[in-house]
Amino acid sequence: MPQTPSLFSLSASEAIFRSVEWDKYKEIVEIGSGAYGRVFSAVNRQTNELVAIKTIKLANDEEGIPISVIREITHLRSLKHDNIVGLREVFINDDGCTLCMVMEYVPHDLSGIVNGLNNVLDEAFVKSVMQQLLSALACIHDSGSLHCDLKTSNVFIHANGQVKLGDFNLSRKVHPEEFGVVQHFSRNIITLWYRPPELLVDQFGSSRYGPEVDMWSMGCIFAELLLRSPLFPGNTEVEQLFKIIQLLGTANQRNWPDASKHQTYRDHFSNKVIPNTLRLKFKDFADYSPQIVDLLEKLLKLDPRERISAREALKHPWFNQAPLPKDTSVILPSYLTPFNENWVKQQIKLRQEEAEKQNPKKRKEYPKASTSSSCYNHHELENSYSSCKKKIKQY
Amino acid sequence: EEESIIVQKYCGILFEISTQLGYPLHVKATALSFMKRFYLKHSVMEYDIVFMMLTCIFLATKTEEKFVALANFLEKVNEIVSDASSLTTQIIFKYELVLLQGLEFHLMVYHPYRSLYAYVHDLHDVGGDAIYMDAQTK
Numbered sequence: 001m002p003q004t005p006s007l008f009s010l011s012a013s014e015a016i017f018r019s020v021e022w023d024k025y026k027e028i029v030e031i032g033s034g035a036y037g038r039v040f041s042a043v044n045r046q047t048n049e050l051v052a053i054k055t056i057k058l059a060n061d062e063e064g065i066p067i068s069v070i071r072e073i074t075h076l077r078s079l080k081h082d083n084i085v086g087l088r089e090v091f092i093n094d095d096g097c098t099l100c101m102v103m104e105y106v107p108h109d110l111s112g113i114v115n116g117l118n119n120v121l122d123e124a125f126v127k128s129v130m131q132q133l134l135s136a137l138a139c140i141h142d143s144g145s146l147h148c149d150l151k152t153s154n155v156f157i158h159a160n161g162q163v164k165l166g167d168f169n170l171s172r173k174v175h176p177e178e179f180g181v182v183q184h185f186s187r188n189i190i191t192l193w194y195r196p197p198e199l200l201v202d203q204f205g206s207s208r209y210g211p212e213v214d215m216w217s218m219g220c221i222f223a224e225l226l227l228r229s230p231l232f233p234g235n236t237e238v239e240q241l242f243k244i245i246q247l248l249g250t251a252n253q254r255n256w257p258d259a260s261k262h263q264t265y266r267d268h269f270s271n272k273v274i275p276n277t278l279r280l281k282f283k284d285f286a287d288y289s290p291q292i293v294d295l296l297e298k299l300l301k302l303d304p305r306e307r308i309s310a311r312e313a314l315k316h317p318w319f320n321q322a323p324l325p326k327d328t329s330v331i332l333p334s335y336l337t338p339f340n341e342n343w344v345k346q347q348i349k350l351r352q353e354e355a356e357k358q359n360p361k362k363r364k365e366y367p368k369a370s371t372s373s374s375c376y377n378h379h380e381l382e383n384s385y386s387s388c389k390k391k392i393k394q395y
Numbered sequence: 396e397e398e399s400i401i402v403q404k405y406c407g408i409l410f411e412i413s414t415q416l417g418y419p420l421h422v423k424a425t426a427l428s429f430m431k432r433f434y435l436k437h438s439v440m441e442y443d444i445v446f447m448m449l450t451c452i453f454l455a456t457k458t459e460e461k462f463v464a465l466a467n468f469l470e471k472v473n474e475i476v477s478d479a480s481s482l483t484t485q486i487i488f489k490y491e492l493v494l495l496q497g498l499e500f501h502l503m504v505y506h507p508y509r510s511l512y513a514y515v516h517d518l519h520d521v522g523g524d525a526i527y528m529d530a531q532t533k
Contacts, residue, residue, distance in 0.1 A: 064465060064484075064491045070457045070502065073495075078503030090500040092492050144505075172460050 083136035106156035128325035138310035150217035212304035219299030249276035291318035426455035
């Protein structure tokens with residue numbers, strides 16, 4: 001085996017890479033930092049496109065390039081869709097230990113809209129968001145991948161209302177059953193609030209999962225857009241399962257025959273019968289448009305095999321009813337005040353600080369306040385929804 | 396040319412090594428595609444092909460969700476390949492970056508196995524178990 005002279009040429013080529021790639025951009029401003037590294041916004045000199053440059057420090061630890069980064073690059077590189085965040089280019093910095101991903105800059109995300117701008121959430125807007133998301137998801141599923149981390153803070157949105165699905169850190173490929181490969185799925189895919197029941201009850205992570213897990217998360221996002229607060233905000237896996245069962249009722253032979261096979265499910269629900277209260281909770285919407293609740297019901301099926309697929313959901317009659325998704329007249333504020341996850345965190349922090357000032361004694365109880373604030377949202381919801389209705393009628 | 400012969404030869408070796416490491420077919424196939432893609436752009440004179448071959452396998456385990464810790468990976472490789480003792484984590488890091496750049500970060504590999512398996516499955520439906528078993532052994 002020859003000794004490698006290549007290591008010399010390596011550092012030389014990287015120096016070239018650096019100077020070429022960074023020079024393409026101007027007005028580089030740091031906009032945030034995460035676990036892996038810093039994020040910059042910049043403008044492409046040639047196309048004048050605003051981009052976000054995510055730098056990822058490659059610490060020389062045991063594993064080389066983090067697997068989540070590899071996943072994200074793998075999927076973003078292969079997926080080209082109007083509603084998926086575009087990966088413009090990837091390059092490695094001159095020092096050889098910073099990976100830079102150039103992506104299109106999308107200022108807002110849905111969690112920010114839900115929390116900060118919920119007056120824009122009228123039916124046409126929700127419909128337009130759902131349609132764009134479902135078409136992105138259909139594209140992902142058709143290419144044999146799963147997103148596996150759908151949540152409102154991963155749905156980015158342009159000021160003109162164009163939705164971009166992002167954050168493929170957890171996404172993976174699925175192989176058809178005939179492949180003869182036992183796929184080792186971690187149960188810890190998908191943020192808890194958006195995790196489907198089959199993942200919650202399955203203790204060993206031995207079952208096979210498919211696109212249905214993403215569709216459940218879609219249902220949760222849909223409900224969150226309607227309610228303006230998360231549908232199942234559980235803190236632990238068991239609590240999460242309880243919240244789901246409380247809304248959708250206990251499983252029986254008809255709606256989820258496989259449930260009784262799982263130990264976790266038997267432990268908690270074997271002797272209970274809880275009715276399905278989904279239609280009750282969304283009664284206001286059902287009165288207004290029965291199709292909304294129909295679609296929600298199809299997305300939030302306990303049995304993964306009965307859950308609607310992204311392609312089927314796109315054909316749902318709701319999308320052909322007035323107001324049509326293209327009717328949305330929503331124009332979000334410019335990118336100077338991004339409504340995104342960070343903004344929400346800041347707001348929560350601010351509110352907490354204010355509350356602490358007002359009554360310092362209650363400080364310890366405050367973490368529980370999230371539930372009370374969601375109740376508050378719930379009251380507010382009816383008011384704001386009826387105002388939405390008025391708006392729509394005015395149309 | 397001579398170079399393509401060398402690459403061909405090492406592709407064969409790559410396949411053998413990854414079989415011995417016990418990786419499923421799609422990992423092997425992805426590693427092979429990485430290697431072939433990389434040496435379309437680069438010469439075997441530039442980068443050591445043995446190191447690159449092992450890096451290809453390592454990267455393929457990452458993209459195909461069969462990830463093993465690098466230390467374990469190296470341990471196993473050392474058991475199988477006698478002259479790989481000079482392979483260190485540092486070299487894998489360096490080569491991983493070079494490989495990613497060489498591939499221009501196109502890491503998704505679509506394999507024809509999916510269609511093949513579907514075809515075998517269809518055969519099974521049509522002709523019963525006998526043909527199915529026959530096709531599987533082939």
